[in-house]
Amino acid sequence: MISYLLRRLAFMVPTVLGITLMVFMLLALAPGGIGAGLAGSAGQLSDTSKVAQMQAYFEDRYGLNDPVIVQYARWLGRISPVKFGERDLRTPSGERVAPPRAIDDPPLAEAFPAPTAEVAAAPYAPPAGEQLVPEFKKLQREAEGARRDYIGSVRQFRDALAEWAKQQGPSMAGRLDSKGSARTEDFRGVEFPPDSPGYAKLAAAAAAMRAKWFRASAARERALAAFRAGPYPKSGIPLLPGLVSLDTPDLGVAFSKNRPVADLIAAALPVTLLINLIAFPISYLVAVPTGILASVRRGGWLDVGSGFLFLGLYSVPTVLAGVFAIGFLANRQYLGWFPVSGLHDSAAASMTFLPHTDAAGLWHRGYLLDTAWHVALPVLCLVYASFAVLSKQTRASMLDNFSADYVRTAKAKGVPRKDVVMRHVFRNSLLPLITMFVGVFPAMLAGSVVIERIFTVPGMGSLILEAIDLRDREIILANTFMVACVNLLALLLADILYAAADPRVSFNRA
Amino acid sequence: MTQRQPGATLAEPGTDRLSRPVLEVTDLAVSFDNSAGGPRVQAVNGASMALYPQQTLAVVGESGCGKSVTAMSTMQLIARPPGRFDRGSILFEGRDICTLEERDMLSIRGGKIAMIFQEPMTSLNPVYTIGDQLLEAILLHQRVGPEEARGIAVQAMRDVGIRKPEERLGMYPHQFSGGMRQRVMIAMALACRPKVLLADEPTTALDVTIQAQILELLRELQRDRDMGIMLITHNLGVVAENADVVCVMYAGRVVEVANVFELFDEPLHPYTRGLFRSIPMLREAKHRLVTIRDVTDEPAEFRRLPGAVPWWPDMPQGARPALAAGRDEHVLVEVRPDRWVACWRTPELEARPHRRPNLAFRRGDR
Amino acid sequence: MPDAPIGHAPQAISGVDAMRGVGAVQAKGFWEDAWARVLARPGAVFGLSWIAVIAFFAVFAPLIANAHPVTLVTDRGREWPLLEHLAPADWLLLAGAVLGTPWVFLGPRRLKRSQRLGVLVACGLQAAATVVLSAAVVAWADDADRAAWVKDSIRAPWGIPSAVAAVALVFAAVAAWVPSVECRRVRLGAAGLTAALAFLACSFAGRTALVNFERYLEDERSGAIREVVWAPVPWSPQYTRSDMVAQAPGTRVADVPSLSAYADTAFGARRLLLGSDALGGDVLSQMLWACRLSISIGIVSTGISVAIGITMGALMGYFGGKVDLFLFRIVEIFMAVPVLFLLIVAAGVLPRNTYVMMAIIGCFSWTGAARFTRAEFLKLRGQDFVQAARANGLPVSKILFRHMLPNGITPVLVDASFAVAAAITVEATLSYLGLGPDGQASWGKLLSSATAATGTFVWWLAVFPGAAIFLSVLSYNLLGEAMRDAIDPKLRKAAH
Ligand SMILES: Nc1ncnc2c1ncn2[C@@H]1O[C@H](COP(=O)(O)OP(=O)(O)O)[C@@H](O)[C@H]1O
Numbered sequence A: 001m002i003s004y005l006l007r008r009l010a011f012m013v014p015t016v017l018g019i020t021l022m023v024f025m026l027l028a029l030a031p032g033g034i035g036a037g038l039a040g041s042a043g044q045l046s047d048t049s050k051v052a053q054m055q056a057y058f059e060d061r062y063g064l065n066d067p068v069i070v071q072y073a074r075w076l077g078r079i080s081p082v083k084f085g086e087r088d089l090r091t092p093s094g095e096r097v098a099p100p101r102a103i104d105d106p107p108l109a110e111a112f113p114a115p116t117a118e119v120a121a122a123p124y125a126p127p128a129g130e131q132l133v134p135e136f137k138k139l140q141r142e143a144e145g146a147r148r149d150y151i152g153s154v155r156q157f158r159d160a161l162a163e164w165a166k167q168q169g170p171s172m173a174g175r176l177d178s179k180g181s182a183r184t185e186d187f188r189g190v191e192f193p194p195d196s197p198g199y200a201k202l203a204a205a206a207a208a209m210r211a212k213w214f215r216a217s218a219a220r221e222r223a224l225a226a227f228r229a230g231p232y233p234k235s236g237i238p239l240l241p242g243l244v245s246l247d248t249p250d251l252g253v254a255f256s257k258n259r260p261v262a263d264l265i266a267a268a269l270p271v272t273l274l275i276n277l278i279a280f281p282i283s284y285l286v287a288v289p290t291g292i293l294a295s296v297r298r299g300g301w302l303d304v305g306s307g308f309l310f311l312g313l314y315s316v317p318t319v320l321a322g323v324f325a326i327g328f329l330a331n332r333q334y335l336g337w338f339p340v341s342g343l344h345d346s347a348a349a350s351m352t353f354l355p356h357t358d359a360a361g362l363w364h365r366g367y368l369l370d371t372a373w374h375v376a377l378p379v380l381c382l383v384y385a386s387f388a389v390l391s392k393q394t395r396a397s398m399l400d401n402f403s404a405d406y407v408r409t410a411k412a413k414g415v416p417r418k419d420v421v422m423r424h425v426f427r428n429s430l431l432p433l434i435t436m437f438v439g440v441f442p443a444m445l446a447g448s449v450v451i452e453r454i455f456t457v458p459g460m461g462s463l464i465l466e467a468i469d470l471r472d473r474e475i476i477l478a479n480t481f482m483v484a485c486v487n488l489l490a491l492l493l494a495d496i497l498y499a500a501a502d503p504r505v506s507f508n509r510a
Numbered sequence B: 001m002t003q004r005q006p007g008a009t010l011a012e013p014g015t016d017r018l019s020r021p022v023l024e025v026t027d028l029a030v031s032f033d034n035s036a037g038g039p040r041v042q043a044v045n046g047a048s049m050a051l052y053p054q055q056t057l058a059v060v061g062e063s064g065c066g067k068s069v070t071a072m073s074t075m076q077l078i079a080r081p082p083g084r085f086d087r088g089s090i091l092f093e094g095r096d097i098c099t100l101e102e103r104d105m106l107s108i109r110g111g112k113i114a115m116i117f118q119e120p121m122t123s124l125n126p127v128y129t130i131g132d133q134l135l136e137a138i139l140l141h142q143r144v145g146p147e148e149a150r151g152i153a154v155q156a157m158r159d160v161g162i163r164k165p166e167e168r169l170g171m172y173p174h175q176f177s178g179g180m181r182q183r184v185m186i187a188m189a190l191a192c193r194p195k196v197l198l199a200d201e202p203t204t205a206l207d208v209t210i211q212a213q214i215l216e217l218l219r220e221l222q223r224d225r226d227m228g229i230m231l232i233t234h235n236l237g238v239v240a241e242n243a244d245v246v247c248v249m250y251a252g253r254v255v256e257v258a259n260v261f262e263l264f265d266e267p268l269h270p271y272t273r274g275l276f277r278s279i280p281m282l283r284e285a286k287h288r289l290v291t292i293r294d295v296t297d298e299p300a301e302f303r304r305l306p307g308a309v310p311w312w313p314d315m316p317q318g319a320r321p322a323l324a325a326g327r328d329e330h331v332l333v334e335v336r337p338d339r340w341v342a343c344w345r346t347p348e349l350e351a352r353p354h355r356r357p358n359l360a361f362r363r364g365d366r
Numbered sequence C: 001m002p003d004a005p006i007g008h009a010p011q012a013i014s015g016v017d018a019m020r021g022v023g024a025v026q027a028k029g030f031w032e033d034a035w036a037r038v039l040a041r042p043g044a045v046f047g048l049s050w051i052a053v054i055a056f057f058a059v060f061a062p063l064i065a066n067a068h069p070v071t072l073v074t075d076r077g078r079e080w081p082l083l084e085h086l087a088p089a090d091w092l093l094l095a096g097a098v099l100g101t102p103w104v105f106l107g108p109r110r111l112k113r114s115q116r117l118g119v120l121v122a123c124g125l126q127a128a129a130t131v132v133l134s135a136a137v138v139a140w141a142d143d144a145d146r147a148a149w150v151k152d153s154i155r156a157p158w159g160i161p162s163a164v165a166a167v168a169l170v171f172a173a174v175a176a177w178v179p180s181v182e183c184r185r186v187r188l189g190a191a192g193l194t195a196a197l198a199f200l201a202c203s204f205a206g207r208t209a210l211v212n213f214e215r216y217l218e219d220e221r222s223g224a225i226r227e228v229v230w231a232p233v234p235w236s237p238q239y240t241r242s243d244m245v246a247q248a249p250g251t252r253v254a255d256v257p258s259l260s261a262y263a264d265t266a267f268g269a270r271r272l273l274l275g276s277d278a279l280g281g282d283v284l285s286q287m288l289w290a291c292r293l294s295i296s297i298g299i300v301s302t303g304i305s306v307a308i309g310i311t312m313g314a315l316m317g318y319f320g321g322k323v324d325l326f327l328f329r330i331v332e333i334f335m336a337v338p339v340l341f342l343l344i345v346a347a348g349v350l351p352r353n354t355y356v357m358m359a360i361i362g363c364f365s366w367t368g369a370a371r372f373t374r375a376e377f378l379k380l381r382g383q384d385f386v387q388a389a390r391a392n393g394l395p396v397s398k399i400l401f402r403h404m405l406p407n408g409i410t411p412v413l414v415d416a417s418f419a420v421a422a423a424i425t426v427e428a429t430l431s432y433l434g435l436g437p438d439g440q441a442s443w444g445k446l447l448s449s450a451t452a453a454t455g456t457f458v459w460w461l462a463v464f465p466g467a468a469i470f471l472s473v474l475s476y477n478l479l480g481e482a483m484r485d486a487i488d489p490k491l492r493k494a495a496h
């Protein structure tokens, strides 16, 4: 059993890798690439050179210049529970603090050597215990700022380089890319004669870049020392100290909201699960008995009627049902029976859990009823489509089993018809119903994306749609990852239930 | 080895108990809606037969001749629709099964009349243990507590020659081989000591050695328990070894009834002759096996029976004798004492007194 | 007790005869028989009728709902604006429907009707490919980045026709070479005719980029029009007026407060039969034009997914072992995440146009077909006729596609009808989420404008497109259900 579970979990790894890689590639292939949303947000700044610097900063911060596959590998490294290298720290509030990132040497350093006098900054001296955290925070901020300056200066240097190259005539200008900007790698080994036109500007940019690099790396050194001094406890469990450790997956920080994705998901996932977990039993409780009755009275009015009704319901797209529900049932123009949006009333926080009547004789619905009132329409829109699939399947497998030989045996034993139906036919029809889980659960999960948009419920669906609008890679990927995990675990659960229900299936042989 | 249950009396031929048929099928006709859209299928069309305690009545005939439908009608397991009882009766212990309420039928089914089927591999419910399925039958028909029922189940398993029955009660059908499953089916059928066992091709799906064991087992249990067995089979070898009385069916009709020795000595109906001729013989060199059709297509075969023309649906209209008006064309005639053959109902035959096939013969009698 | 003592019924047959097949309905051939049984169900007939209605409007929408007048006589003389503004695809669709439909139903006896239908479908594919590729070639050659000689040659008077001719010839050759249709002469003739039609349509159809509908109103107001004939629904989906937003069904144009100036004109007397949408476009004309998207998106994307699914499933089922293990991981990847989720991501980041939408729906929903085919092929692989084909040394492709496919394709085809319904649902969903194709009238897009951000609810934008979506999805589902019942032998068996 344990080994079976482990093997199944191991088989999930390539699947999750595959699905995340596919989504990653999709995002990278899309026009504008992964950072399209960032460029958009930077584009609101008026100053074009500021925009460029901002963009450079974002690209550096999220590593967007690297090849897609490197970016994906980095993402995997974060998501993987097995971490390599220095362990992160964890603040008391649970936030994760990574060690300050290394800074590459400035580009074309050999062509523009450092000016002689560079004064080394004061080394880090660990302060007293309670000062450790504020000091680290200060140094971290400084390092971040210095890095940002440096990245901006690299950008300026590239602009200067491009301008210089254009002044040198076609031999140099040919090294520029199609948009006329310079990639420093393409200028490696190039002579920069000091008497060439525009050299002074270029050298000044290089010197500024060099100085900023020096400051940034010194600040990073100090921040790293402060990091190593251990202002917070280390996160994770070491396996090989300093090299390999175990830690929870890091879902990254959302581009668009500047908040850890894990927090966003932690807020959204319970909402989605709540709706799904209410909907799921309802759909089984309605569909399965209907299917049973339909098969017992095959061709009767219930069979024909439920067949038509459920097929009709199945043919109503979720969006259509949602729009009608919102429009006719919730909107004040018409019936206005249900709330139009959200999951709770604005006053829900101050409600008692159960309904009650206060001293003044006023009735309050309480938190539970309030929630039920809010989720009623979303749940309704989520369940109806699965009725058809489930009851059809129940009916078909019941009918299959009615003509099975062992049912004939049971009848020949003198088992009363009711027991034949429930104990023999239905018990054996359960097996395909468990497998139906596989189909119904993902469909509901997907359905809830749409439903959350329609009913403005702040769940995973709303999160993902917002992220798609903003091209927020981190949220999209983390969402894909979570949905895939939830789904695969549901499938595994279905398989375990199947094995529990069918003695012919055993984990040892499977 | 079988153990004698207390209270089971030894078979004594001639006693009153054994001289009355336990099951009597009279002029049974069952038809089905045709799912392919054609005319109704008259699966059984006026079949009559009688079964005595301690007797094995073999019902033989080609596929589709209505053997299983006859047995299933006896259990009232024909689904209606598509099935329909057109006429006839099935008397069991003096009551007509066809007129019983479903409630009364429940106690007969599995309790007094039991049935085993051809498909041992699929006839047990795969999701319950053997023990569950045995106990279900026992608890339904005997007023016993669970502990006692378990004892009966263990005994039943032992009776059919399953070793370590206590252990095996907890096992699932898929853990058993085909022969073992058929033994379980028999144990389940016999656990409630039925008066009649309907064995519908119980050994067709099994290999030859197992087949012999199972039939041997049935014979022993039959003797111990005064049970009548209706043995449905294609296999004439099985008939020769096990049957007391043979009833040959064709197209829903009974075409010949006789005790097993007389039938094998001298088959009278051309169809029966065809059945025997179609068995390959070792020492006969033939370039092609004889089929039943080869025999029944030969008009000379139908002239051998003096005083009557054997009934045969495919006979050309001209070859048929003049029929008695307004009556069923088919009549089972006792052409010699204790030998019945299906004949065209001519006015001459109509005049003769008729007795329905009814033979208390058992092998030991001879 | 005998249920009904009817005595001996002479028309009944015996069980032995039944076993031999006496009295069974004369075998018609599997497909013909299945089709007859499908048509015996009222649900399927309803579905087919509705699909036929949609198909009719998909073809004839430009003639039925158009804000260009059919003909117009002014000082400039007689004009035919409606015909002048038809796109190549419109011409081809009209030609295909006018020529092809009678040919399929009344065509030569030499070919079976299913074969004629196959030829028509092949011609449709050929024409579509020609139109799309011609447009792409012309757009590519006309791009500012191209070398001068390319630009010059496409701008020369015979530039476009010769480019189109080249494309048309290529696709005609492909269509004529495709080995599936038996009758060689018909195949060549159809391919040639299609190429000629496509050439004519693409080279000479109207390519007026800027459409000015106001022109007719100005002419009308100034009294320049002497004679005019309008289409039955004198609105186009593209014709939106900001002064005509969200009018209720049946409103007369002149009754709209901001349009009272038109009180006495013919324009003012027009009605918005199904109202207008949030951009001030007529709903009825959009509904009619949206039939095109509904028909094409369902069928094309299902075609893509079935093609991919059958290929993958056949490979998995036939080879088994490692191939199966590897390819099934890919199937599993798609099963791990709800397809709609992937579609939302893909539609969100990729360009918003019809072809991309069809492609992504097709590429993300092939796993069902693949699993069905795989299961069938696994079953068939062990069967004697496949073993015999293999023993005879037939090449794998022949065994797969000639021997196994016809036997294993049934469940996929049954499923295809449900897949079309699902594709229509997906289109409505994506359009609702604002991820639908741009510049295309779509029921889903109309539906999405029913609930505005301000919280008002416009019922006619929910009810009419909603009903159209529902009926289309229902039709395909009913058809699929009927096909499943007709073909699935397990369900045909008399139960208990
Ligand atoms: N449930 C049923 N529905 C329709 N026809 C049936 C049914 N059961 C049996 N039949 C028909 O009755 C005929 C006799 O069947 P059966 O008694 O099973 O033959 P056999 O002698 O081989 O056991 C067959 O031709 C079969 O078509």
Ligand SMILES: [Mg+2]
Pocket: B067, B068, B200
């Ligand atoms: Mg039988």
